Amino acid sequence: MDIHPIKTDADYRKTLHEIETLMTAEPGSEAGDRLDVLVTLVEAYERKHYPLDWPDAVEAIKFRMEQQGLTVDDLVPAIGRKNRVYEVLARKRPLTIRMIQALNRQFHIPAESLLNQ
Incomplete structure (x- = not known):
């Protein structure tokens, strides 16, 4: 599984595109495991770069x-x-x-x- 950290906005967009292609992957399959890892990376990137504030x-x-x-x-x-x-x-x-x-x-x-x- 060749996966790299998301460091730039271009990396982020590329990873989102790959996630879209893997959305129908079976859980537990190689593609499903790849999807899980990529989603985790995207979530971490979004938490850091696009934090959501609670409404007042x-x-x-x-x-x-x-x-x-x-x-x-x-x-x-x-x-x-x-x-x-x-x-x-x-x-x-x-x-x-x-x-x-x-x-x-x-x-x-x-x-x-x-x-x-």
Whole structure:
């Protein structure tokens, strides 16, 4: 198996192209093993060169509201009175630990996003 590290963007694009050709490889076969190794290399390269940041807390809340059709009233049990919900959504009031825990538990918003204020 002749595999090299991904050092440049050209290496990255070439490896992605090779991965596309191997997508139908049987697991455990030589081609399947090659696919596993190449995917691991690409993941490492992407983590270093194209890191994904968690969305900020307000964007995460708004996204979940849109996804689930939630209203401000639905957030009241997790955040507090209606005016407090509006303050949080307008970025005038930060989330407390209690709010973060409740939003995570009730609406399954990742805590990493909720901590990103």
